[in-house]
Amino acid sequence: MLHSSDIVAPDKRTPGVAQIDPVIFPVLDKLYTRRIQRLNTQAEALGENGEYFRFLTQLVQAQQQRLVHHPLGSDDAATILALLGHKHDHAYLQTSLLNIPYWQETYTTLVGQVAPMLPSAAGDKLAALSANKELLAHAAAHLLRLDYQLVDAGVAVVLWAALSTNWAQAVSLNQAQMQQPSTTQSAHCPCCNAPPVASLVLGGAREGLRYLQCSLCEVRWHRVRAVCVDCSSSGQIDHWTLDDAKSAIQIETCGDCTTYIKTFRLDYDPDLEAVADDLGSLSLDAAIEAEGFRRIGLNPFSFPA
Numbered sequence: 561m562l563h564s565s566d567i568v569a570p571d572k573r574t575p576g577v578a579q580i581d582p583v584i585f586p587v588l589d590k591l592y593t594r595r596i597q598r599l600n601t602q603a604e605a606l607g608e609n610g611e612y613f614r615f616l617t618q619l620v621q622a623q624q625q626r627l628v629h630h631p632l633g634s635d636d637a638a639t640i641l642a643l644l645g646h647k648h649d650h651a652y653l654q655t656s657l658l659n660i661p662y663w664q665e666t667y668t669t670l671v672g673q674v675a676p677m678l679p680s681a682a683g684d685k686l687a688a689l690s691a692n693k694e695l696l697a698h699a700a701a702h703l704l705r706l707d708y709q710l711v712d713a714g715v716a717v718v719l720w721a722a723l724s725t726n727w728a729q730a731v732s733l734n735q736a737q738m739q740q741p742s743t744t745q746s747a748h749c750p751c752c753n754a755p756p757v758a759s760l761v762l763g764g765a766r767e768g769l770r771y772l773q774c775s776l777c778e779v780r781w782h783r784v785r786a787v788c789v790d791c792s793s794s795g796q797i798d799h800w801t802l803d804d805a806k807s808a809i810q811i812e813t814c815g816d817c818t819t820y821i822k823t824f825r826l827d828y829d830p831d832l833e834a835v836a837d838d839l840g841s842l843s844l845d846a847a848i849e850a851e852g853f854r855r856i857g858l859n860p861f862s863f864p865a
């Protein structure tokens with residue numbers, strides 16, 4: 561059952577928050593550790609049915625190992641940076657991606673670590689792509705252009721993970737050159753233009769501030785609360801929970817454009833992690849979609865069909 565929540569407030573500012581950072585860059589190693597913990601928690605809770613969460617735990621561990629043992633070099637970071645901020649056509653993007661070896665190697669490394677956990681047909685599909693760089697870059701260009709439906713769903717999860725590990729490092733290494741406040745009214749990431757996973761209301765020194773978390777480069781960007789992430793209207797914003805109004809996982813709907821985004825109240829539960837906990841709360845999505853709302857967020861572990 562869905563309940564409307566009455567705890568929504570306009571942008572609450574604690575006196576200690578002197579200045580709002582338009583963008584918060586990820587500390588990737590810590591973020592991966594948190595994600596692994598949350599995926600593990602859900603795998604354990606699901607027991608025998610937690611197979612997919614166990615697979616994802618391995619995938620994020622492989623991303624973390626790649627980050628720690630083979631970080632992105634400045635040359636590849638610069639090439640990735642040159643691709644950001646523009647909408648490229650597919651052919652240009654594919655050619656550019658072919659000239660960046662790091663993400664291709666990352667994909668091959670991830671496949672080597674996760675394929676043994678998969679049925680052989682699925683593992684073979686992943687491996688075949690790592691042996692054919694043209695096809696690999698072709699699929700990667702589809703994903704970066706947000707044409708998910710053109711890529712096999714099983715491939716997309718691993719390929720996006722490889723791209724994400726690279727794009728997140730490239731953005732973090734070049735923080736000074738990233739887009740700042742003027743573009744943060746968009747529903748898409750001001751650094752890489754990918755959609756958000758979800759909305760976060762932060763705790764601690766940034767208590768009450770709302771940020772969106774990028775599904776690709778893991779950056780968080782500020783959006784004021786009580787406005788729609790998609791159409792910026794504030795007339796028909798509602799918040800919903802499955803249980804009580806103080807639930808840390810909520811849904812924000814906009815009656816004007818009939819979209820919704822999931823909101824994680826880190827001020828209520830600082831252990832939540834957007835990607836892992838979004839995947840663990842899909843029943844909330846099913847309930848709100850039954851009411852006619854369309855999801856804005858992208859979960860890179862569950863691409864839309």
Ligand SMILES: [Zn+2]
Nearest residue numbers: 749752774777
């Ligand atoms: Zn981004």
Ligand SMILES: [Zn+2]
Nearest residue numbers: 788791814817
């Ligand atoms: Zn709207």
